[in-house]
Amino acid sequence: MLTLPALPADTGLNLMQRLEEIAQFSEGGPGVTRRPFTAEHRRANEMIATWMRQAGLEVRIDAAGTLIGRRPGPPGAKTLLIGSHQDTIRQGGKYDGIFGIALPILVLEMLRERSLPYAVEVLAFADEEGVRFPTALMGPRVLAGTFDSANLQKTDKDGETLAAALADFGGDPAGIAAARRDPDDLLGYLEMHIEQGPVLESLGLPVGIVTAICGIERWTVELTGQAAHAGTTPMDLRRDAFAGAAEIALAVESHCRETEGLVGIVASVSVLPNVPNAIPGKATFSVELRASEDSIREAAAAAISEKVEAVSARRGLNYSLTKTYAQKAVPCDPWLRGTLARSLVQGGFRPHRLMSGATHDASAMADLCPVAMLFTRCRDGLSHHPDEAITAEDAQASVACLASFLQMLDPD
Ligand SMILES: [Zn+2]
Structure with missing residues (x-):
């Protein structure tokens, strides 16, 4: 078995602290309310960009307002995408979405000095939940080339169009088509997310591998x-x-x-x-x-x-x-799933498999490249709620699994 460097024992706590810090960028309580292309989103992105730079990532924002942090790979190497959404529903929790952004950045910071045979990009999508505009999954759809530009003229409750909000935020409505990614450059897309259900808790497991998005x-x-x-x-x-x-x-x-x-x-x-x-x-x-x-x-x-x-x-x-x-159901990729399973075993965790009953950014990313998801146990199976919670131990387990996964993933 591959020998991996020991993980600092406080990494899970560091992740929890970052999630606590970014939760302050909310329109008000209880819980977190962070709609896309708002002042709260802007401040959250500034914090995420700081974390990204600290991890040695090159930071940019794409036409759809997705914040991207890139770790270059060897010449000609393909790119692994890892991401989730920064936005929440109204009075949502501190973990749904943002967990899958903060976590990979922290892991890449830990792996800064280790070489990987591929490039990595962390994606912080602007709008998954569709709370502000009557559209959702905008970021991944733009990357996959499946975004319907007619949506740009849709308005929020104050009458502002998506195009205007996006342009004001630093996105580029006219550049949407050009922001599409070439699948030949990509290894796949991995999303780390809280489970939003009670299965892992009932089994006493910190993490689980998603078989398919239903x-x-x-x-x-x-x-x-x-x-x-x-x-x-x-x-x-x-x-x-x-x-x-x-x-x-x-x-x-x-x-x-x-x-x-x-x-x-x-x-x-x-x-x-x-x-x-x-x-x-x-x-x-x-x-x-x-x-x-x-x-x-x-x-x-x-x-x-x-x-x-x-x-x-x-x-x-x-x-x-x-x-x-x-x-339609979105099956997760066997190669990425297999590597996830090996990384769980490496960490001493049973590689339990479960279905995702909810839609995720990965649902739309599947139109672009192979996708996989890793779920982390959440308390009482609760999500989309101010009481959404995970433990520092489970955060640590998730960090360990991703760190192993990144070092085990072999693009050849
Ligand atoms: Zn989510």
């Missing part, structure tokens, strides 16, 4: 029966749309419980008439499925459609099914 599909289901008096209609003559919906909801739940790599929910339920003494004549609800593989999701959608049909037939209901949204 694919998503959503349906609206409408069941129509017969509204009638709840006292005078015998039980066997009822056509109760809500009872049909409830049966389908339980079927969705049990199907997802029994299927590895699949989660699903029935929600957004509305019932008519919604009164205690009338049989519901109509029930409308959403079904959402998320799966690590598209084939799993498609099979589940087919099984649930059959269930809707069967329940409706037995209960004398009419039904309609409308697909309202679909997004």
